[in-house]
Amino acid sequence: MKKHVRLGAAIMLSTMMLVAAACGNNANEGSKGSKPASADKKITLGFAQVGAESGWRTANTNSVKESAAEAGFELKFSDAQQKQENQIKSIRSYIQQKVDVIAFSPVVESGWDTVLKEAKEAGIPVILTDRAVDSKDDSLYETFIGSDFVEEGRSAGKWLLEKYKDASGDVNIVELQGTTGSAPAIDRKAGFEEIIKDDAKLKVIASQTGDFTRAKGKEVMQSFLKANKDIDVLYAHNDDMALGAIQAIEAAGLKPGEDIIIISVDGVKDGFVAASEGKINFIVECNPLLGPQLMQAVRDVLDGKEIEKRIVTEEGVFTSEDAKRELPNRKY
Known part of the structure; x- marks a missing residue:
């Protein structure tokens, strides 16, 4: 009987040592920095643009597309042609496609609560760029990136x-x-x-x-x-x-x-x-070059990081004389 007790105790001790060793290995890996959630798979971003009504908007679109490519994201892009119904249709399409994040620049301020609630219920975070929405429920979006x-x-x-x-x-x-x-x-x-x-x-x-x-x-x-x-x-x-x-x-x-x-x-x-x-x-x-800030916000949201509800871009003012000096440096 004593033999069986000693054998059982030995087996139990060996098992505990193996578990401890395994936990120790995980702890060491964690000390080196855990892998962010956004690195686990390719991120799909659905972006619903206002349209192409101006040179500013064209520069904004190019910034989003180029930044998404640099970040390695799959970008699903739509042009609403300045119509709210087109943007809502695109957002619903992104929800059906189960993208990771939805971003858009609202054509107008009001009338978004219903579709934003649909995105929230689907567990898809939303980021506003360039323009805000007029909603009393700011839990419907993660952040608004743009100018004041x-x-x-x-x-x-x-x-x-x-x-x-x-x-x-x-x-x-x-x-x-x-x-x-x-x-x-x-x-x-x-x-x-x-x-x-x-x-x-x-x-x-x-x-x-x-x-x-x-x-x-x-x-x-x-x-x-x-x-x-x-x-x-x-x-x-x-x-x-x-x-x-x-x-x-x-x-x-x-x-x-x-x-x-x-x-x-x-x-x-x-x-x-x-x-x-x-x-x-x-x-x-x-400033229309919001792409880099948007991609960083997408990563932060998917990694569960806290981000500011309002991210303001840095901008300046220019007289005619200032414009003469600055013109050669304009990127858009």
Whole structure:
């Protein structure tokens, strides 16, 4: 009987030593750094883009595509052609395909809760880029990567306030807004108005959407010029609309940048060319190269890391003289 007890004890001791050795090996591996979840398989990212309405958007799309390729991600890309229903359809398609992460730049702010809840129920994290959504439930997305559009509007207003601080008469301003209901259109208008409202001589006499496109910017500026004899300033929510407006101003026999002061937002290369020629007086930068930040956010989310709910991109402001110096360095 004692023999059997000793044998059982020996077997038990050997088993415990093997388990301890195995645990010790795992502990050593862990001390070298555990393998992140995002490294286990190829990541599939579904990206629903607004469209291709401007030079800024083209640069943004290229940044996402190039960064995804560099990161080794499989990218499923769709162009919504500036229609919300197209983006919702794409997001639902990504849910059905069981992608790892969904990212998109919302055409407009509202109307997203239903499809975002569908993504959440499917266990697919969502990242917003460039534009935000108007939702009371911020658990429907992981983070929003992009510019501070309100601050962009403020920057435009501050420059204008300084330029006309000594003016004695009224300063008549026309405004080319972005796509109606979009975050940049709403916020750039709000930030601009916040700054100029306390100076009674700065008057916005006309404001209309130009849909962020060059053609629409030209068309709306033509109507502004016909309806208003004295326009001192144009505030355009993006460079493409400003460039279209410049065509209309020149066709009317006026000099852009002189007869009508022009403020624009974006900082694409064509805008910098116009600014270096003195046709745009002030540009507020909105950086489209969000690809690297997006790919890092995708990895962090899949690895279970905590990320900021709001990631703001770094940007600058440029006068005509600044644009001349900076033009050779523009990447978009």
